[in-house]
Amino acid sequence: MAKDEKKLVEEITPMDEDFAQWYTDIIKKAHLCDYSGVRGCMVIEPYGYAIWENIQKELDSRFKATGHKNVYMPVFIPESLLQKEKDHVEGFAPEVAWVTHGGNEKLAERLCVRPTSETLFCNYYAGAIHSYRDLPKLCNQWCSVVRWEKTTRPFLRSSEFLWQEGHTAHATEEEAQEETLRMLNVYADFCEEVLAIPVIKGRKTDKEKFAGANATYTIESLMHDGKALQSGTSHNFGDGFARAFGIQYTDENNELKYVHQTSWGMSTRIIGAIIMVHGDDAGLKLPPRIAPVQVAIVPVAQHKEGVLDKASELCGRLSERFRVKLDDSDKSPGWKFSEYEMLGVPVRLEIGPKDIEKNQAVLVSRITREKKFVSLNNIEDEIENLLNDIQKEMFDAALKNREEKTSTARTYDEFKKCIAEKGGFVKAMWCGDVACEEKIKEETTATSRCMPFEQEKISDRCVCCGKPAKKMVYWGKAY
């Protein structure tokens, strides 16, 4: 390894030494985002934003396939509107940014910068919904939201972040529940199939649910360091918001009824999950299906006649099927190898004079690091297969990590030991009492992640208080 390549790699702190520093190093070296000089707000740089654009494209097509349409609501919420639903305002008012002046004038009423848009959608729906013919309303919005966080970390917790928020209104309770679970499944499939991140699907306890919701459902993923990350949520509001905002419709029998509502969201947080589920000490590993560059072409001995021409021709050819980048800069091939590893590009393609003579190229997988010599005749199919293999290997590795870091606890001693020594998810029974959740959080810093849909009966008793158990719960320390 030449000196300059070594330097590039050395600048990333090994993950076992300091995971938080590793995370920050990756974000900085791969130019995913930058600090902005605005407290708690990020600059999402081109490479980070390109990942987000691919996430958007995949999610948006799934939302549209399930009948949703995009809209745009105002960035501001008048204080009186935020206050209409009691639980909701209690949950969000302490962490919003307040606009008090427009130009040089003091406003008659303060406006908050939206922390989420339930109140705006409700206000709109109250005017737009009249009859059963207007239902269901299936809307989504891509935007930024602001929550005034005290401590922030890029992607994971920032004062401003990007997300999508779906907001729907239905004629019946059953339809709203179907929608809530449909969208949770859309998120779960997206995470597993596109991001190669296995998730646990389940319901949040009342303590952890969204402010104003009847029920919150979640997908939970496990990072490489054994901490959990809430990766997407879907809420059933029942008719609570509808009653607060007066959203009524006349049904087929001309009776006036309240609608039933849902909302669901996924944010740029998920980029943090991609980094922490897949990355290693050499850098990012990006799942092929959202990698901004799927194939990086690195010419070898590019000063020799014909090499750059051939590499450029190949780049043009491959661009018809893949996202390809040809790096013909004057950096050394070794430097480029390290750089594209660090950037998490799934496949590196090397081509030099000897390869050209043999009508071949070298493909190197970011995951296995194996080299494979392939003929240029059918290189597209070889790349396609390799990308599919990588996508699958990444999912399998993430699942293996999660399984290794998932324990079962029957007693509170066992529970505390698992959380303290092993980390990861701990499966344990729970009585349903918030006091036990609070005690566990205080004594172990672990929280209830979810009551999974796939229940197991580990014992009859709550792991904390010993009273009869109601649910098996996934517990863990979380981001």
Next chain:
Amino acid sequence: MAKDEKKLVEEITPMDEDFAQWYTDIIKKAHLCDYSGVRGCMVIEPYGYAIWENIQKELDSRFKATGHKNVYMPVFIPESLLQKEKDHVEGFAPEVAWVTHGGNEKLAERLCVRPTSETLFCNYYAGAIHSYRDLPKLCNQWCSVVRWEKTTRPFLRSSEFLWQEGHTAHATEEEAQEETLRMLNVYADFCEEVLAIPVIKGRKTDKEKFAGANATYTIESLMHDGKALQSGTSHNFGDGFARAFGIQYTDENNELKYVHQTSWGMSTRIIGAIIMVHGDDAGLKLPPRIAPVQVAIVPVAQHKEGVLDKASELCGRLSERFRVKLDDSDKSPGWKFSEYEMLGVPVRLEIGPKDIEKNQAVLVSRITREKKFVSLNNIEDEIENLLNDIQKEMFDAALKNREEKTSTARTYDEFKKCIAEKGGFVKAMWCGDVACEEKIKEETTATSRCMPFEQEKISDRCVCCGKPAKKMVYWGKAY
């Protein structure tokens, strides 16, 4: 015409009677946007947002083809950052919204909600640019911005609007100027080819240029009522911002130099232009290339056996090439005809039992309203041709309107008469003195729209003061 169809059409005020009311009626009836209960902010509804998504797709691919990458900057600008460039802060400070509190705490420094992001990009570039190898920086951002407007109109002037803002940094003055004009041409081509809106390309006078720019270039379009609309702008900043923010690079000779910068933007205002350039008393007319629905299929006698099946089969077939909607609701065909006219859908396809017998369908153009019976065998090609014809006819009609409403004035009396009686663009010579612009504005309410690239020598004298003329200027009342 049945009673219910008549009602739908009657609700739109004729444009010759009251153009402003016609505009508002269209927006409301076509569900493009809704008032939000937040002062001066719109709810962009699904149909309006779908138009914006098509605009985004077309523009974004042009930006990427010219080497630009998307990023995301914070929604907030600290007051001290906004103040760094003197002209810029003077232009924007009076119309920004100020955040003074986060949660329950008063902020040490006020933050404004971005009215435009030059200062944020400059702050980022100051840290990200070191050497000539880092140049050019070619970034773009899709976001919303806030300008505290006193009087607002949907799409045309609102306190919050959506836009894109490109921000670039270059090694030399020449490169920055090339970029400024390149992006102006991207906007012009997009307007003419995609939106079917002819534009005048030119430079703004110093009075009308962007706060902080050396030069602002614009594309100006003419609405049906003879008022002008600034439809996109591209600014050359020279090194003014670079000096204020300290954005320097070392060149090939290891000398420290300031970068030269540009910015350029197009907003949801352009949706207002689409409405006002193309619409008529029956409603919207959408250019096929951005219409959310290009073909509306209306079954005739849909209760008869086989009609809906055939319509649905046709919908599936056409969806492979076009954006198609099948309306199988229980409204009458006549109602549907009016509704899709009002929504500006370029092509209506009618199919009933007799058509099915003859293996044909009826195509009706929104522009010519001509009916054409076409065989189902090659209906895709027929539709393709019709959409292309419509796109061209719309451009030609808009160009004809602009030409009819463009006058030439040699004397100030002529000038005042043209503005007062005919409206539209008036071409007249100008001495270059801001005093004449101010006098003209005060006495006629017309403003200088631009100094067009295609200059004509109408006379030697300024139309206002009679001193020697420097430039031919397009003047007009503007939105």
